[in-house]
Amino acid sequence: MKRAIVHCIGLIGLVAMVGCAGTGEIIPLQLHPVPAGAGKMTTQAAPLRVVIGPLEDARNYQTGLGVRTHLWGGFSYFDVPGTKPTDAVAQALTDYLTAKGWQVLPQGSRDAADVMLTGKIQQLFVHAKSRVGFTEMTTTTRFAIQATNAADGSILRMTLNGSGADDVFWFNPEDIQVLLNDVLTDSFGKLTQDTTVENRMLRLKNP
Numbered sequence: 001m002k003r004a005i006v007h008c009i010g011l012i013g014l015v016a017m018v019g020c021a022g023t024g025e026i027i028p029l030q031l032h033p034v035p036a037g038a039g040k041m042t043t044q045a046a047p048l049r050v051v052i053g054p055l056e057d058a059r060n061y062q063t064g065l066g067v068r069t070h071l072w073g074g075f076s077y078f079d080v081p082g083t084k085p086t087d088a089v090a091q092a093l094t095d096y097l098t099a100k101g102w103q104v105l106p107q108g109s110r111d112a113a114d115v116m117l118t119g120k121i122q123q124l125f126v127h128a129k130s131r132v133g134f135t136e137m138t139t140t141t142r143f144a145i146q147a148t149n150a151a152d153g154s155i156l157r158m159t160l161n162g163s164g165a166d167d168v169f170w171f172n173p174e175d176i177q178v179l180l181n182d183v184l185t186d187s188f189g190k191l192t193q194d195t196t197v198e199n200r201m202l203r204l205k206n207p
Contacts, residue, residue, distance in 0.1 A: 024074065028081035029065055029126070029177045031092040033185035035099050035192075047103040048197050051110050052094055053118040055086040058144075059125070065180075066126035066139075068171075078126050078176070089121055089143070096188045114200040119145040122159075128176050135171040139164050139180045141187050149201040156202055158194065162187035 064079035080088040094104045123142035141162040162183040168175050195202050
């Protein structure tokens with residue numbers, strides 16, 4: 001009986017070791033930031049009309065979203081499924097602003113927009129590093145956003161920074177997806193928290 005228990009423990013250990021080796025797989029992550037109280041939002045009578053223009057990928061690392069470093073060697077890679085990170089971020093920002101009560105128009109509706117949002121993704125990276133007994137997770141984001149007001153052509157520029165870290169005992173891709181979306185929520189929140197709408201134009205609260 002004792003030998004059977006030892007054999008079982010050894011088998012579990014071997015499976016764990018093999019499971020901690022990288023296979024080069026692509027792990028999909030969904031970008032879906034959710035503002036606090038989004039379910040209670042009411043439609044504004046005259047919401048700000050915004051068009052989100054193409055975002056530029058200005059990252060040094062432009063392949064996917066990041067990597068998972070495995071304990072026994074090798075890597076797996078995080079990426080957004082079926083699209084480019086720039087398109088995924090633009091859609092995530094669209095979802096966030098819509099939940100905050102803004103009206104996000106299609107890119108072909110620029111003439112009807114109050115504000116044109118463009119920008120660069122300067123950082124967007126997640127890293128999961130396996131260690132003995134736990135996995136470290138980190139994520140960093142930085143977006144350079146430019147808002148052009150249609151009424152007077154004035155331009156507002158902001159840099160939205162975000163970072164987060166967490167440890168988990170048993171890693172699941174959902175863990176780092178939640179961490180990334182929490183960071184995106186906080187980062188996008190600065191765009192609405194630090195600005196105000198005046199005469200259908202976007203202004204900084206503390207210029």
